[in-house]
Amino acid sequence: MNWKLLTDPIGKSNPVTVLILGICSALAVTVKLEPALVMGLAVAVVTACSSCILSLLRNTIPPRIRIIVQLVVVATFVILVDQLLRAFAYDISKQLSVFVGLIITNCIIMGRIEAFALGNRPWPSFIDGLGNGLGYGMILVIVAFVRELFGSGTLFGYQIIPESWYIANGGFYADNGLMILPPMALIVVGLIIWIQRSIMRIN
Amino acid sequence: MLRKIIDKIKPSFERGARFGFLHSTFEAFESFAFVPNKTTQSGAHIRDCNDLKRVMTVVIIALMPALFFGCWNIGYQHAHTFGVEMTFGAMWLYGFLRVLPVIIVSYAVGLGIEFTAAQLRGHEVNEGFLVTGMLIPLVMPVGVPLWMVGLATAFAVIIGKEIFGGTGMNIFNPALLARAFIFFSYPSQISGDRVWVAGLQSPSAVDVTTGATPLAEVATGGIDRLPSVADLFFGFIPGSIGETSTLAVLIGAVILIYTGVASWKIMFSCVVGLIATGVLLNLVAVNPYMAMPPYYHLLMGGFAFGAVFMATDPVTAAQTEVGKWLYGFLIGALTVLIRVFNEGYPEGMMLAILLMNAFAPLIDHYAVALHIRRRLQRSAVLHKNELL
Numbered sequence: 001m002n003w004k005l006l007t008d009p010i011g012k013s014n015p016v017t018v019l020i021l022g023i024c025s026a027l028a029v030t031v032k033l034e035p036a037l038v039m040g041l042a043v044a045v046v047t048a049c050s051s052c053i054l055s056l057l058r059n060t061i062p063p064r065i066r067i068i069v070q071l072v073v074v075a076t077f078v079i080l081v082d083q084l085l086r087a088f089a090y091d092i093s094k095q096l097s098v099f100v101g102l103i104i105t106n107c108i109i110m111g112r113i114e115a116f117a118l119g120n121r122p123w124p125s126f127i128d129g130l131g132n133g134l135g136y137g138m139i140l141v142i143v144a145f146v147r148e149l150f151g152s153g154t155l156f157g158y159q160i161i162p163e164s165w166y167i168a169n170g171g172f173y174a175d176n177g178l179m180i181l182p183p184m185a186l187i188v189v190g191l192i193i194w195i196q197r198s199i200m201r202i203n
Numbered sequence: 204m205l206r207k208i209i210d211k212i213k214p215s216f217e218r219g220a221r222f223g224f225l226h227s228t229f230e231a232f233e234s235f236a237f238v239p240n241k242t243t244q245s246g247a248h249i250r251d252c253n254d255l256k257r258v259m260t261v262v263i264i265a266l267m268p269a270l271f272f273g274c275w276n277i278g279y280q281h282a283h284t285f286g287v288e289m290t291f292g293a294m295w296l297y298g299f300l301r302v303l304p305v306i307i308v309s310y311a312v313g314l315g316i317e318f319t320a321a322q323l324r325g326h327e328v329n330e331g332f333l334v335t336g337m338l339i340p341l342v343m344p345v346g347v348p349l350w351m352v353g354l355a356t357a358f359a360v361i362i363g364k365e366i367f368g369g370t371g372m373n374i375f376n377p378a379l380l381a382r383a384f385i386f387f388s389y390p391s392q393i394s395g396d397r398v399w400v401a402g403l404q405s406p407s408a409v410d411v412t413t414g415a416t417p418l419a420e421v422a423t424g425g426i427d428r429l430p431s432v433a434d435l436f437f438g439f440i441p442g443s444i445g446e447t448s449t450l451a452v453l454i455g456a457v458i459l460i461y462t463g464v465a466s467w468k469i470m471f472s473c474v475v476g477l478i479a480t481g482v483l484l485n486l487v488a489v490n491p492y493m494a495m496p497p498y499y500h501l502l503m504g505g506f507a508f509g510a511v512f513m514a515t516d517p518v519t520a521a522q523t524e525v526g527k528w529l530y531g532f533l534i535g536a537l538t539v540l541i542r543v544f545n546e547g548y549p550e551g552m553m554l555a556i557l558l559m560n561a562f563a564p565l566i567d568h569y570a571v572a573l574h575i576r577r578r579l580q581r582s583a584v585l586h587k588n589e590l591l
Contacts, residue, residue, distance in 0.1 A: 167391075172348060178388040187362060194366070 005124055009131035012200055016139040017193045021107040025099050026140055027185040033156050035095045036144030038085070040137020042100060044130055046077045047109050051117040051129030058118045070113050071104070078104045108132055143188050151179030255370075259333045261464045262512070265455035266337050269445040269508065272438060274298035276448065277345050280441050298345075302444055305340040308349045312356040313339075320365045331370025332360070338378035338512060341445025342505065342553075347385065347392055355381040355388075375560045376519045379509075379553055386553065416442045418504040418542065418549040435502035446508040449501070456511040465515035468524065469531040473510040476535025477501060484543060492543050500539055509552040510534070519560040523570035530566055534559045 015021045022043075029039045050073045054061075061069050082100045085093035093100065103109070112132050117125040148154055153161035153175050165173035178184045278294025281287070289297065313332045321328040339356055359381035364373040385393050417429055417440055430440050438448025446452075459465035481497020488494035500506060514520060514534050521530035534555045541551030548554060 167348075172350065174348075174351075174389050174392065176388040177390060178384065181387065 002124060002127070005127045006131040006134075009128070009135040010138060011135075014135045014139065014196070015108045015111070015132050016136055016189065017196050019108075019111070021111055022136055023186075023189065025102065025106060026136075026143060026189060027182050029096055029099050030140055030144040030147055030185050031151065031180055032095070033141065033144045033148050035092055036140040037137070038089065038092050039096060039099065040133070040140045042081045042085070043103055043106060043108070043136055044133025046074065046081055046103055047112055047129035047133040048126050049077050049129070050074045050109060051112055052122050052126035054113050055117040055120060055122040055125035061118075066118070070110060074104050074109055074113075108136055139189070139192065142192060143185055146188050147179045147185060150176045151184075256330045258464055259330045261458065261462050262334045263337055265458040265464075266334075266341065266445070266512065268451040268454040269341060269448065270302070270337070271295075272448045272451040273341065273444040273446075274302055276438055277301050277444065279439065301345050302340060304349055305343055305347065305352055305444070306337070308352045309339040309356050310336040312353045313360050316357060316360045316365070317369075320369065326369065329370050331364075335359070335377045339381045341508070342378060342382045342443050343385070344393055344443055351385055351389055351392060352381075355384040358384045371518055373518060374564075375557055376513050376516050379513055379557055379560075382553055383557060386550075416440065416504065416549070429499070432498070432502065435499070443505060443508075446505040449507045452507040452511050459511065459515070465511070465517075466520070466527055468527040469515045469520055469534075470510050472528045472531030473506075473514055473535040474501065476532035476537075477506065477539055478535070479532075480536040480539040484539065497539075500542065504542075504550050505552045506538060509538075509556055513552075513556050514559075519563060521563045521566045521570070523567050523574075525573070526563070526566040526570040529570075530559055530563055533562075 009015060013019065016023065016026055025039065025043075030036045050070070053073050054070060057069070057073075078101065081103070082093070085096070085100060109129075112129055116128045120128070145155070149160060153159060153166075161173060161175075163169055165171040167174050176184075275291070275295045275298055277298030278289060278296070279298075281297060282289040282294060310332075313336045317332050318328055320326075336356075339352065339359070343352060359377040363375050363377045363380040364370070367373045382393075417435065429435075434440055436449050438451065440447050456465075456470060460467045460470075477500050478497045481495075481500050484493040485495075485497065510531075514531060521527050534552075537555035537558060538551040541548055541554055545551075
């Protein structure tokens, strides 16, 4: 098995920080860690499964209608994931609201199907989809970690910054309200891209 | 004397020498202490007595009246609110001791980052931060925690300036970015009625009368509690450290215009835009705020300070002469609109300038395009006449 298919999208060809795909949802669901983690996993499952299925079908799909076929397959998995979340993690499903349904518009999924799955065998396609989904999820988790820690003082909902530090309790600290707002997600993603590029020397 | 010391240690800071990695830092201090002895080697340059250092120094001098008045006003507001008797000197000293730490933090953080960035990139350190470092404390409320000032300065210098390429390349005014950062990150520390007067922040000061700025008063419906026009003009009101006194700002404006450092067109068109929009709102007034005489807008909040020191920032303002008129006019107009129609943001000046900073390049683009089209038409007309 080719490990590079799994590790490359997590590192040096990361879909969010290098290809700059899937930014909208990265901004929308990263206020808290928990929804970000679930969103990352959901996208990983959908990308991996739909890449695999479409790779199986790749020789039977007429090229002119391939986009519609891809949409049908992806939509199927998105609905499956949505229903699963509603059944077993209702609270998070409510927090993610429309963004689960909008996974279907995530550029990463269609991008990997077009660029990889339609020209490769099912197993490598599955691994490639999984790697890209996990690369996306990893960035989401990093952004959400920064935003939740500095914006709400919590991680996964547990208080991390001591209560006695807050100004209301006689301390000096205050949560950063800008971290909760979408612009800061963009700035944090930008900083991650900056750090990654200066470490990996990608231009 | 100093020259001798610097000349002696200079070789050890040349590239490749023992302290070569500190080259930028050394050079900055040398050119700060003396006029640089280097001449440009190539290219055409305009010869002028104004270099960046001198321009920055003029702005700093122009800021001094606002700073001195701000220090006194802090003491005055404190004495007024708590009913303490204080002499003029005591008020000034009280305020000065409150402002000094903010200035030190702003300069220490900002210059620290500037020096580090120049060091890492092998650039020269330039004087770009001198003015920003003084503007940041002047637009802060007196009770702002120092670590927030430090964080906001770091944000403004790194995100607002260094990633665009440093001094002269930034899109937004860094000092306003620092204020906007605190405004959106820690709203309770920069708005409301407890942050503007020194001493009101401590929990023991619960029972004292309100220290709201006039803008906040108006936004919350207290239009009849407005201070007199004279108080607003001279600045005996709560507010950010340097912005309260329109008079002190006007002295600065005279210095800036007389030396030609800042554009009078921008300042003037800001005022025109503000008055025009104010009058327009008066005509259709449906609530007391809209019916307020427009000259109150001139005197309240940070309008004067912003129009003189922030909007005229040569880097972020429109560059073309036609563009400057439109740029200033829209800042004035937007300020009134934001103030009157959005209770959440009583200070519209900051947001208006930042928004127009973003549009300045677009305004310039069309100003230049318009100019080119006119010239083309003129030459086309001439050409046609020749043919006839």
